[in-house]
Amino acid sequence: MTNLEIIWVAIAMALTTATQLRLTFFPLGPGDFMMLAWMLFLVIKLLILGGHVITPITKVMFWFWMVSLTSMTVGVLIAESMGLTSSEFSHDAQAFTLAFVFSMIFVNSQMSKKDLEKLLKVFISFTIISLLIIILFPSSLPLITPWYGGIRFTGWSKNPNQLGLLLSIIPFWTLYLINISKNKWTKIWYISLLIICLIMGKETDSDALIIGWSIGIIALIILIMEQAHLKTFLNKKNNRRFLVYKKIMGLCALIILVILTFVIYEKLNFVVAGVYNKSSQGDTRLNLWINGIAAIFHSPVFGFGPGGHSGIKEPFLSFEAHNTFIDWGGSSGIVGVISYIALLVWLGWNAWRNELIVMVAAVISLVGFSMFHYVLRQPIFWFYLITIAKLSTPALKESNSLGNVTQGTKNRRRRLLRY
Numbered sequence: 001m002t003n004l005e006i007i008w009v010a011i012a013m014a015l016t017t018a019t020q021l022r023l024t025f026f027p028l029g030p031g032d033f034m035m036l037a038w039m040l041f042l043v044i045k046l047l048i049l050g051g052h053v054i055t056p057i058t059k060v061m062f063w064f065w066m067v068s069l070t071s072m073t074v075g076v077l078i079a080e081s082m083g084l085t086s087s088e089f090s091h092d093a094q095a096f097t098l099a100f101v102f103s104m105i106f107v108n109s110q111m112s113k114k115d116l117e118k119l120l121k122v123f124i125s126f127t128i129i130s131l132l133i134i135i136l137f138p139s140s141l142p143l144i145t146p147w148y149g150g151i152r153f154t155g156w157s158k159n160p161n162q163l164g165l166l167l168s169i170i171p172f173w174t175l176y177l178i179n180i181s182k183n184k185w186t187k188i189w190y191i192s193l194l195i196i197c198l199i200m201g202k203e204t205d206s207d208a209l210i211i212g213w214s215i216g217i218i219a220l221i222i223l224i225m226e227q228a229h230l231k232t233f234l235n236k237k238n239n240r241r242f243l244v245y246k247k248i249m250g251l252c253a254l255i256i257l258v259i260l261t262f263v264i265y266e267k268l269n270f271v272v273a274g275v276y277n278k279s280s281q282g283d284t285r286l287n288l289w290i291n292g293i294a295a296i297f298h299s300p301v302f303g304f305g306p307g308g309h310s311g312i313k314e315p316f317l318s319f320e321a322h323n324t325f326i327d328w329g330g331s332s333g334i335v336g337v338i339s340y341i342a343l344l345v346w347l348g349w350n351a352w353r354n355e356l357i358v359m360v361a362a363v364i365s366l367v368g369f370s371m372f373h374y375v376l377r378q379p380i381f382w383f384y385l386i387t388i389a390k391l392s393t394p395a396l397k398e399s400n401s402l403g404n405v406t407q408g409t410k411n412r413r414r415r416l417l418r419y
Contacts, residue, residue, distance in 0.1 A: 001115045009038055010122035013383050014130070017166040018156035020144050035379060039105050046108065057389045061107045064343045065100045071335040072096070076305030084298070086307025087318040092331070093306040095377035103382045107389075116391055117180065120173050127166065128193045131155045131200055153203035161373055164206035168369045169384045170197045172216060172362035176391075179358070208372035216365025223357040285322060285372075287312050292321030296329045303333035324370035340376075347385060351392040359388045 015021070015031025022029035028036075079085045086092070111119070134155055138146045148154040157163040174194040181187050201209050292310035296303065303309075309330035311317025321327050329337045344363060351359035366375075366384060375381045 001109070001111050003118070005038070005041075006115060006118050007122050008034060010119050011126055012038055013380055014123055014127045014166065015156075016378075016380050017162050019158040019162060020156050035102070039102060042105055042109055055107075055393070057386070057393055058104075058107050060343065060346055060389075061103050061386065064339050065103065067339045068332050068336045069096070069100065071302045071332040071339075072305050075299060075303040075331065075333060078299050078302060079304035082298070082304075084304055084309070084316050086304065086309055086316075088307040089305065091307075092377060096306055099377055099379055099382055102379045103386060106383065107386050111390060113391065116387060117177070119387070120177060124170055124174055124177070124190075124193055127170065128196050128200075131163075132196055135200065135203070152205045153200060155200075160204040161206050161208060164201070164204050164209035165369065165373065165375060165378065165380065167197055167201045167204070168209055168212050168366060169362055170194075171213065172220075172358050172365060175220075176356075176358050208369045211372070212365045212367075212369030215368035216361045219364040220358060220361035223352075223360055227355070227357055284312060288319060288321045289323055289326055291315045291317075291319075292323065292326040292330055296326070296333070299333060301333045302335060303329060303331050306331055320374050322373055324373065324375050327374040328376055343385075347389055347392070351388060354392050356392050359392055362388060 012031050012034035015029065016035060018029050018031055022032070076085070076089075134141060134144060134146045135153060138144070144156055146153060146155055148160050152160040153163070154160045155163045155166075157166070171194055174190050174197065178187050178190045178194070181190065198213075201213065288310045291312070291314055295309040295315035298304075298315070308318045308320040308327070309316055310319045310321040310326070312319060321330070325337060325340075328340055332339075344367060348360050348363045351357070351363065363385075366381070369375070370381075
């Protein structure tokens with residue numbers, strides 16, 4: 001993959017959240033046009049050059065979407081028969097179609113691990129520096145109103161929570177880049193970006209973002225201690241000194257974990273209380289969650305197809321529940337929820353067994369964020385999940401998987417076997 005293509009994709013994905021720059025007569029902005037142009041380019045390239053490899057990631061994503069789309073199709077028929085089709089059906093159906101097409105194209109993009117790491121570097125640097133310019137020089141950008149209600153930083157997005165989704169993964173990817181960087185100044189650069197990201201995240205006043213980050217950080221600390229414990233156990237002989245060391249290490253880890261859990265629990269309590277009490281927002285969200293769950297019980301297996309199926313006073317008022325699991329359950333039923341949970345578990349396990357615990361924490365953080373917003377329609381969410389999957393899967397394992405390969409790939413393997 002060329003550097004130009006990597007830069008193009010990174011900027012395109014960041015700008016898909018720049019909803020303030022979208023056209024008034026057409027719901028697409030510069031990032032959306034760039035993303036669609038890249039998708040078309042990649043399809044043409046794959047058709048002309050071939051060399052496509054069906055990897056485990058391709059299989060997982062394909063079957064997730066096949067199960068989910070089938071369930072939603074059945075759900076649409078159920079909704080029509082019961083007269084409960086959501087008024088948001090068309091909008092959500094188009095969004096899911098785009099998310100599906102993007103997922104399958106991106107998962108089949110032939111990016112090496114180095115390409116992905118370059119993509120992360122450009123994506124994070126472009127995002128943070130651009131938002132820093134917006135927050136420092138707001139008057140120089142006439143098309144952008146950087147503050148929502150004058151108090152919440154919204155950047156180039158119309159809603160601070162859209163910016164929250166953009167920032168949700170960046171601390172964990174930045175930690176990954178810091179860990180793999182060998183140059184001192186490169187590490188300093190990413191540490192600086194990480195600090196700026198955390199400050200801007202706080203300025204969004206997004207409760208979902210703070211909760212997602214907090215859960216991810218707790219998970220990261222626990223996973224680091226667990227991995228260190230396992231490595232020590234595997235590298236030491238089972239002698240008396242090691243047993244004493246293991247007990248001391250376990251006790252220290254327990255004390256640290258209890259202290260951290262207490263501190264972060266208090267913070268989460270404060271944030272969740274803020275969610276509930278802020279302008280009666282918590283009461284509204286609770287009603288949306290309850291009515292969203294009530295809607296699911298009317299068609300628990302397949303749901304009611306795309307669209308919002310909750311409501312503030314009762315179900316089926318075409319409101320979102322603002323909870324990914326509940327909204328997805330309303331759209332695709334238990335079948336869709338199980339397939340989504342299975343996808344998340346596979347992503348986390350794949351990252352864990354390949355010792356990328358920061359990616360496990362990133363998945364957990366995204367799940368925490370998604371508990372307060374419906375994110376499955378957003379291409380950037382699938383960009384996050386697929387990038388994590390690709391980074392967590394060694395290239396050799398992908399090419400030697402049980403998946404089928406094109407004839408061109410088979411011929412290249414035959415030529416290699418001759419030597």
